[in-house]
Amino acid sequence: MNVAHDVIATPAINPGPQMSDRDFKRDMMGHLPSLRAFAISLVGKVDSADDLVQETVLKAWANRTRFAAGTNMRAWLFTILRNEFYSVFRKRRREVEDADGLIAGSVAVHPEQHGHMDMIDTQAALALLPVDQREALLLVAASDLSYEEAAAVCGVAVGTIKSRVNRARVRLSTLLQIAGPAELGRSADTQDIPASRQL
Amino acid sequence: MMMTERETKRPSTVLTKRNNALVSKAVAGKLKAYYDDIASQDVPDRFIELLDKLDNEEK
Numbered sequence: 001m002n003v004a005h006d007v008i009a010t011p012a013i014n015p016g017p018q019m020s021d022r023d024f025k026r027d028m029m030g031h032l033p034s035l036r037a038f039a040i041s042l043v044g045k046v047d048s049a050d051d052l053v054q055e056t057v058l059k060a061w062a063n064r065t066r067f068a069a070g071t072n073m074r075a076w077l078f079t080i081l082r083n084e085f086y087s088v089f090r091k092r093r094r095e096v097e098d099a100d101g102l103i104a105g106s107v108a109v110h111p112e113q114h115g116h117m118d119m120i121d122t123q124a125a126l127a128l129l130p131v132d133q134r135e136a137l138l139l140v141a142a143s144d145l146s147y148e149e150a151a152a153v154c155g156v157a158v159g160t161i162k163s164r165v166n167r168a169r170v171r172l173s174t175l176l177q178i179a180g181p182a183e184l185g186r187s188a189d190t191q192d193i194p195a196s197r198q199l
Numbered sequence: 200m201m202m203t204e205r206e207t208k209r210p211s212t213v214l215t216k217r218n219n220a221l222v223s224k225a226v227a228g229k230l231k232a233y234y235d236d237i238a239s240q241d242v243p244d245r246f247i248e249l250l251d252k253l254d255n256e257e258k
Contacts, residue, residue, distance in 0.1 A: 021257055022254070025250050025253075025254050028250065029242075029246075029247065029250060032242045032246055033238045033239070033240070033242055036237065036238070036240075036242060037234050037235075037237040037238035040237050041233070041234055041237065050243060050245075053246065054245070054249065057246060057249055057253075058249070058253075061250070061253045121233075122229055122230060122232075122233040123233065126230075137230070138230075138234070141226075141227050141230055141231070142230050142231060142233075142234035143234070169223055169226050169227075172226050172230070173222045173223070173226045176226065176229060
């Protein structure tokens with residue numbers, strides 16, 4: 001895997017073989033759906049997520065000569081998007097945390113209304129995860145990156161990613177109230193709820 | 200050897216482990232369904248237009 005965490009910040013000394021603009025553009029278009037899915041599930045709002053995707057497209061294009069052909073473009077794009085998320089979006093951190101707090105508060109105040117696991121949908125449950133756990137879970141369990149790739153994207157050790165994913169899974173199962181086999185049978189028929197309804 | 204290990208485990212531990220695996224699977228399934236639903240949506244035209252524009256600017 002050749003995904004440097006600081007792929008944008010550090011000038012590439014040996015960028016390796018380069019792609020033509022046409023190939024770069026074509027491959028990038030192919031990755032847009034999963035890039036967008038990562039952004040939306042990370043940010044929680046489609047509009048903000050699309051702004052983030054747009055910034056990522058611009059940045060990736062401007063830095064396309066630093067992308068080495070044959071390496072993992074999806075992980076490379078995820079890295080740029082994640083860096084962008086932290087540098088731009090997290091400046092509005094207070095705002096984001098206040099929103100998280102509001103959701104958490106409403107859940108805490110009305111526990112009796114959440115007796116069924118479908119009451120808190122996946123998007124809302126994700127929003128309640130700490131952001132480091134959320135991104136780790138999304139990269140590994142949703143985007144199908146390997147632990148190694150996810151570690152490279154986040155710039156942390158593989159073990160750190162594994163523990164974040166595990167904690168996120170436990171927390172998410174609690175939030176979704178998947179308690180055990182009795183509930184599991186029901187989870188199967190709730191899986192096709194369109195995400196559009198949740199967003 | 201493995202059988203011996205299994206037999207010495209208390210049934211509750213085995214059940215908990217099995218339960219955890221099922222829960223993990225259910226969480227993963229729900230998350231994947233949610234995520235794949237977004238990933239299967241059409242990408243807004245603005246991104247395609249943006250890439251076309253960037254590509255044309257270079258020429």
